[in-house]
Amino acid sequence: MQKLLxxxxxxxxxxxxxxxxxxGEPLIAGKVLSTVNAPFYGLRTPVTSIxxxxxxxxxxxVRGICLQYMLEESFKPKQAEAQSSFDAIWRASAxxxxxxxxxxxxxxxPDQGALSTQVVLSFVGQLATASLFPASALKSWLxxxxxxxxxxxxxxxxxxSSEIGCLLMKNWELPASxxxxxxxxxxxxxxxxxxxxxERAPRMALGYLCARLGERLALGQLGTLEGYDVKxxxxxxxxxxxxxxAHPALARLEQALASPEIQAAVQKMMDTPAA
Numbered sequence: 001m002q003k004l005l006x007x008x009x010x011x012x013x014x015x016x017x018x019x020x021x022x023x024g025e026p027l028i029a030g031k032v033l034s035t036v037n038a039p040f041y042g043l044r045t046p047v048t049s050i051x052x053x054x055x056x057x058x059x060x061x062v063r064g065i066c067l068q069y070m071l072e073e074s075f076k077p078k079q080a081e082a083q084s085s086f087d088a089i090w091r092a093s094a095x096x097x098x099x100x101x102x103x104x105x106x107x108x109x110p111d112q113g114a115l116s117t118q119v120v121l122s123f124v125g126q127l128a129t130a131s132l133f134p135a136s137a138l139k140s141w142l143x144x145x146x147x148x149x150x151x152x153x154x155x156x157x158x159x160x161s162s163e164i165g166c167l168l169m170k171n172w173e174l175p176a177s178x179x180x181x182x183x184x185x186x187x188x189x190x191x192x193x194x195x196x197x198x199e200r201a202p203r204m205a206l207g208y209l210c211a212r213l214g215e216r217l218a219l220g221q222l223g224t225l226e227g228y229d230v231k232x233x234x235x236x237x238x239x240x241x242x243x244x245x246a247h248p249a250l251a252r253l254e255q256a257l258a259s260p261e262i263q264a265a266v267q268k269m270m271d272t273p274a275a
Contacts, residue, residue, distance in 0.1 A: 028070070040269065093120050095213070095217050106261075115207050125186070188205060204244070225262065229254065
């Protein structure tokens with residue numbers, strides 16, 4: 001994980017170097033191959049090598065798959081009744097990552113791969129929280145919006161999941177700049193970056209939006225993005241997000257969300273259990 005997420009590797013590694021790194025971990029290589037050959041991508045002929053997978057999916061998607069697998073191995077439910085809640089969080093992170101890759105590309109935002117990674121890592125704290133909460137309380141916890149959940153986390157654990165995630169990443173010795181960016185994505189819940197850091201505001205806003213949409217889609221609170229209007233999303237979880245939408249870099253966000261490509265991708269993710 002340290003090698004995969006090091007700033008130098010993210011900035012300079014070629015697809016061949018990423019392929020070599022993946023091949024060094026057979027279980028991760030198997031996960032990448034199973035993902036690229038899943039029905040979601042609708043390939044006519046199977047992909048049988050990591051090199052082909054990187055070429056087809058792109059470095060950002062492969063990096064995200066690797067990261068999700070490593071996190072999955074790090075957090076496992078202790079009781080069978082908690083499995084569905086963990087599955088929902090995994091599914092949310094996968095949908096959020098895929099949305100982030102596609103939307104950041106459509107909006108031509110900088111550092112698209114880094115942003116997708118930050119979105120995946122923003123779920124670390126939630127996974128840790130799920131492993132600490134009583135199994136019987138998980139479904140109720142997940143059914144609430146992010147702001148209410150943060151209050152419950154604070155009450156039960158003394159910290160909210162965003163803070164817990166940052167502590168874990170520090171313990172894993174991930175780059176400090178990466179941890180800061182992941183924290184900023186999550187802090188969009190209570191912070192307006194349009195006033196404190198307008199340069200990074202569009203990236204933080206998009207990352208936060210993708211994380212929240214991933215959750216809603218994975219939990220069945222949204223069945224599709226068809227008809228979804230982000231500017232009319234007036235929930236408390238999107239209060240500061242609505243302010244950030246005024247940034248010129250996000251002017252085409254509504255158009256991108258409504259595009260046939262994004263709509264079709266989301267529908268495939270919802271139709272494919274292992275998306």
